[in-house]
Amino acid sequence: GAFTEKQEALVSSSFEAFKQNIPHLSILFYTLILEKAPAAKGLFSFLKDSDGVPQDNPKVKAHAEKVFELTRDSAAQLRAKGEVVLPDAISKHLGSVHAEKGVTDPQFVVVKEALLKTINEAVGDKWSEELSAAWGIAYDELAAAIKKAMS
Numbered sequence: 561g562a563f564t565e566k567q568e569a570l571v572s573s574s575f576e577a578f579k580q581n582i583p584h585l586s587i588l589f590y591t592l593i594l595e596k597a598p599a600a601k602g603l604f605s606f607l608k609d610s611d612g613v614p615q616d617n618p619k620v621k622a623h624a625e626k627v628f629e630l631t632r633d634s635a636a637q638l639r640a641k642g643e644v645v646l647p648d649a650i651s652k653h654l655g656s657v658h659a660e661k662g663v664t665d666p667q668f669v670v671v672k673e674a675l676l677k678t679i680n681e682a683v684g685d686k687w688s689e690e691l692s693a694a695w696g697i698a699y700d701e702l703a704a705a706i707k708k709a710m711s
């Protein structure tokens with residue numbers, strides 16, 4: 561069915577909670593990704609030469625914030641028009657970056673799980689199945705748009 565106003569509100573408000581604590585949450589996000597997909601480490605310019613996830617590298621925070629922000633934007637698009645449409649230039653750019661790195665479908669699933677756990681940590685006792693499902697749908701639609709641009 562359609563993405564509801566309530567789902568969009570759940571995603572937006574928890575994105576704000578995420579933004580309050582990006583230094584901690586971005587490190588958690590990459591730690592979770594690398595636990596499940598150790599091979600992904602070598603793909604990231606800011607991870608490949610470090611031991612674990614670097615604590616003070618601004619690139620770690622910037623990239624994590626982008627992923628969460630684009631997912632939040634996708635929730636808004638799903639609510640407004642029922643689909644995620646990336647602007648042409650962004651679509652081409654994200655398609656080529658991820659294709660060049662050889663990002664796989666299972667890695668998209670690992671990133672989704674890490675994103676959901678990170679949101680869980682961000683919102684604490686405000687977490688609900690409904691909140692998690694709303695993020696999951698927005699992420700899946702965004703991931704589908706990126707994968708389409710990769711092919």
Ligand code: HEM
Nearest residue numbers: 600603604605606626627630657661663667668671702703
């Ligand atoms: C780069 C978003 C999924 C690996 C990027 C960039 C963005 C982005 C915005 C920066 C592009 C630039 O250089 O300007 C997303 C979103 C995703 C997603 C929204 C899911 C919906 C993934 C997955 C992987 C991945 C599943 C693999 C584990 C990478 C890598 C880079 C990158 C390796 C290059 C980073 C670097 O070395 O600087 N992504 N990404 N991404 N992404 Fe993703």
